[in-house]
Amino acid sequence: MRPSRAFRWIVRAFLLVFTLSLSTVSILGGWSAVTILNPGSNDINIPDGDYVVNLDIGNSSIEMIVPFNISNGGVYDLSDIFLSLQIDMTFGNTSTLNNDTTTVQIFDISHSYGDIAPEETLIANYTGSGSLPLSEVDRFRTPHALEFYASLTFRASYSLNLYTFTVGIIDFSIGNYSWPP
C-alpha cells in the first residue's frame, strides 16, 4: 500500500469514529429530550401543586409563588434551565373617554436555575412580585374589574448543548378580581 493511501485510511478512520460518536450523541440526546418533554413522563411539572397569587389591592401589589420540579430522566446534563413568567392585567381604563379595555404587563420576571445532572430532580419555587396600576381602573367594569393572564416560557439545553428546546404557554387566564359592591 502506498504511504499516501495509508495516511488516507488513518484520517478516514478518525472521521468515521468522530461521525459515529456524533450520531450516537444526537440519537441518544434526541431520544432523551423527547422522553423528558413527554407529558406522560411527568419529568417537567410547572406548577407542581397549587401556585400562590397574593393580590394585595390595598398596597397595589402582587406576589406570586409557583412551586415546580424538573427531573432529568435522560443521559446528559439538562443545562441552562430558564424560566420566565409574565402576567398581564386587563381592565377598563378610566383615563380614556369610553373606559377602553386596556392590558398592561404587571409582572415580568425571569430566573435561571443552572444545570440538572442525569437522574436528579430540581425542586424549587419560582417567586416574584409586581405592582398594580390601580389608579386608572374602572372598578365597576363587568363581569370583572380586573382580569389576569399569564405567559410562561421554559427553556433548557440538552445533549452537550446541541439541542435547545423552548416551551411557551401564552395568555392563559389565572384569575380575576371584582371590588365588592
Next chain:
Amino acid sequence: MGRIGNIIKGIIYMGVYITTTMVIPFLTFTWVRELSILGVDIVLTQHDYENIIFWISAFGLLISATAFFNYSAPKQSIRKGTFALIQILLNCLYIWSYKFSGATEIRFEIVFQIANIGFISINIQNMVMLYMGVYFLTIVLKGYDLFDFVLNRKSIREKRYKTIPGGNDL
C-alpha cells in the same frame, strides 16, 4: 469489479442516499407535522413544512445523482475523486439547507380546542454546525483523494490494467 458491477454499485448507493437524504427526512417531518399529545394538537406551520421539504428534496436529488456517478466510477479514478468532492460539497449545502429552511429551529404551535395556547421550539443549530465541521474535514479528505488520484494517475492505471502472465487479450 466490472462495468456492470460498478453500475449496480452506483444504483445501490443512489438508493441508499435517496433513502437517507430524502425519504427518512420527508417521513420524519411529515410525522411531526401534526402530533397530538394528551388531546392537545402540536402543529408544524404549513409554510415551515413546505420550505423544509422543498430544500430537502432539491439537495437530496442532487446528492443521490452524484452518489450514482461517484460509486459507479472505477476505484481511485479521477472521475470518482471529482464526483466524491462534488457530492461532499452538496452534502454541506444539504446540511446548511436545514439551517436556512428553518429546520434547525422548528416551531410547533400548541393548539387546544381551536385556540393557539403556546408553542414548542426545538433548536438544533449547534448540532448542524458540528456536522458541518465533520463535513469540512471530509472535504479536506476528498480534496486530498483527488490530488492523490491525479498525481499518481500512472501508477494507479498500471495497477488497474496490469498484465497477467498467460492471460488473454480482450
